[in-house]
Amino acid sequence: MSTTATPTNTKWWNGGRSPFNASYGKVMMWYFLMSDAFTFGAFLISYGTIRFSQNHWVDPNHVFNSFPFAGHANLPLAFVSLMTFILIFSSVTMVLAVHEGHNMNRKGVEKYMILTIIGGIAFLSCQAWEWTHMLTGQHEVLVNGQIELWNTTVSHNPFGPEVMFNGKEVATPGPIAFGSYFFEITGFHGFHVFSGVIINIVMYIKTKMGHFDQRGHYEMIEKAGLYWHFVDLVWVFVFLCFYLI
Amino acid sequence: MSAHSASPEITFHADHSGGTKKIWRTFWLLSVITVIELAIGLAIYNIHKGEAPNHTLVLMFKGVVCILTLAKAYYIVSIFMHLGDEIRNMIMTIVVPLCLFIWFIIAFLWDGxxxxxxxxxxxxxxxxxxxxxxxxxxxxxxxxx
Structure with missing residues (x-):
């Protein structure tokens, strides 16, 4: 890991040097990520506002309770924890790639970039399965006095409050904002993961071609790493807002 | 060889000679926090399933999960993104604007x-x-x- 020893009397703001002790590209990457944090923050806060305004919201443990190849087994939180661990692990391989870059070890960077890319693709595959499951899985809903089979989409939410109908508990339509926000926010996050994977593939190719060795530093890996960690950071909050609370 | 030999803007170069121990320690820390969050999530699920769920307890558990998530965010930003290793100016230029979130969250949830x-x-x-x-x-x- 890195530590920077700086004398206390350095005149940071007198010009001639970066007041942030970082290259232009890295500072701008941080500012971009900060603005992106506000974009995601605005999405999640607007979701929270609508959720606070409703008397009833869906129970995430009831909606997200399935696992691939497990049939109708009730496994709340299982699949999403798998996705979370995939993303945390790919974050670790990314930070290890950055570490190898600091040591100018090209083989090490290549190895960890490949692992990071695989982690990203695994996460996207999980998300594709989850979306397919939600968009095609049918649930009984009581609409206008009769039972209908609904998928979870941006216009249909079959997880509303339950009422008694013909001697059994049946769900009524829930707030449609649930589907809209779920697909909007996980979709926007998934798009970030997708572009992160593309960036990482480009970085892998550039490493393989020896561009960073010629340049004398692996700072591009660091910047790609910042973006990748940010994607993980956003997932931590998406995980909190949609699956845990 | 220094990793930043080509960046003249940087006054003081970071020392990257350390090992990967801190990275792995952070990984285990994040994993443990996630497992605790999942346990709390399942506890909330079971409280909801039972007769007469205790809403104060559920609210308390949700608060704990929020705090644990903020702890995770801190470790990702500070260790994985190396913000903790930057100089104070750099940390402040990122963290101070993010304080807007305090107003942002309170105002809008209140509105909802x-x-x-x-x-x-x-x-x-x-x-x-x-x-x-x-x-x-x-x-x-x-x-x-």
Missing amino acids: NSWKNLRNTDAGSREYKTEQVAKPAAIEKGAKD
């Missing part, structure tokens, strides 16, 4: 809650009651928010 209260009391003209559940399904289908 007030919206619910207004609807449940018809803007204060009747007693508080949540009649959404009692409405026929047809009307509820049309109620879009």
